[in-house]
Amino acid sequence: FWSFISTFRLWFASAIVLLALLPLFSGHRDGFAPLLSNSLVEVTQTQARVLSGAVPSWLEGNYVRQAPSWHKTAERTLDHMFDAFAKLYIYNFNPTSSAITFSSKFLRSSCYNRTVELQSPAPEFLLGTVTPPWNETEAVQALLNFPDNAGISVWRFGDENHRRYSATTDAMVLQGFNPSNGQYEGMVFLPVSEHSKYTSVEAALMAEFQSPGSSLAKLIGLLPKLTSMSASEQKQLPLLSVLSTAHPHHDVTDSSITYNVAGVVNPLAVLAPRLHHHSIALYAVNADLTPRMIAQVPTDGLHYIHSFSVTEHYAIILLWPATVHIPALTTGSILNSLRWDSTADTRLLAINLQTGELAVDTTTEGFFAYHHINAFEQRNPAHNTSELVVDTTHFKDIGTMWFWLLPNITNATFRDSYPDHTCLRRLTIPLPAGNETSAQPVGVADFHLHS
DSSP states (O other): OHHHHHHHHHHHHHHHHHHHHGGGGSTTOTTHHHHTSOOOOOEEEEEOOOOSSOOOTTOOEEEEEEEEEEOBOSSOEEOBGGGSEEEEEEEEEETTTTEEEEEEEEOOOHHHHHHHHHTSOOOOOBSSOEESOOOHHHHHHHHHSOOOOOOSEEEEESOTTSOEEEEEOSBSOOEEEOTTTOOEEEEOOOOOOTTOTTHHHHHHHHHHHHSSSOHHHHHHHHHHHHHTSOHHHHTTOGGGOSEEOSOOEEOSSOTTOEEEEEEEOOHHHHHOTTTOOEEEEEEEEOTTSOEEEEEEEEESSOBOOOOOEEOSSEEEEEEOSEEEOGGGGGGSBSGGGEEEOTTOOEEEEEEETTTOOEEEEEEEOOOBOSOEEEEEEEEETTTTEEEEEEEEEEBSSTTHHHHTBHHHHTOHHHHHHSOOOOEEEEEEEEOOSTTOOOOOOOEEEEEEOOO
């Protein structure tokens, strides 16, 4: 019952925010102008006015979201919306005083601080590009500066005794903050188990990210240690992964446990892709913030994954035919390195959260999605079997990644004429008896959306 009430409260608060955002995407979409403009003002716990109605007496705590809020200086523009600097937006609900306070504060990442100092975007590795482009010196600096602008979402790790709040992004970058006022608390590095044989390697990597200067260049210095490890040894190093989904999940029955998926780069696979493989790693962060590897699955490329699903017993991962061509990363732009294989399928994995066994490894037709919407387990009485049901958004390819380039999204004609090929997709996945690899067909149902 209390789990239901907690979930209802979360949905209630989310619905309020979504209703407030509806005007941004209605009519002629006039709301895009303020959404995409610089918002440099920061606010500290200013009392908000309730224009109508009353705040429910049970609504207590901090509601924290973030959004890209600074993309342009006098000299340069960050061309992709997702590269704009992150700002936290915090509503504090206090039922005792019936007061609501509002705060907004930029995430003080090292790249943000350098940009403030330079009054121009500091060279760093980007999803998109900049206008005007980096000069030759800046281009080299950008390649060596791993991005730490965690501008996608926010998350809570650990139990009441070990709680950490972090901003997240599609890289293994976790930026800590105080949920009451947005005060920056530095990079969040989850403690390494004292029983790990490789504490020194992980500690060295953590130190490199925390120290000023070229983190990527220093990371390259660690590669000989990493490549000398066996496959079983590398499985104990989930936090050495570079890519990550931006949307972790709490355990269905224990919210002190977090699950996430990381893309693991194998340097040998870059040199000899036919002999070696990259992989994806499913790992947990325990209540005391110690990491725990659950499974590591070889893949045919370094897949771009933004989200995944968790049910009571399984993590469900969809590997779209969208991969990062690592040699192309020398351009300093992830977009320039993305490759879409229109002839390939989407690979679907279901991993047992307790045992790490691969319960399902099958495929469906190729498509792309930023987000999973929902997932659950159910019985199929007609066949007396169990199955997983996964709902996702659906795009025919990764073209939507370029929609969010500012020259595109700020162009009303482009926005309003953008091809409408979006739908919601429901996948029904039979679970085999036991945990054998599944080759059973995936049921697909599409629900088309119209703008």
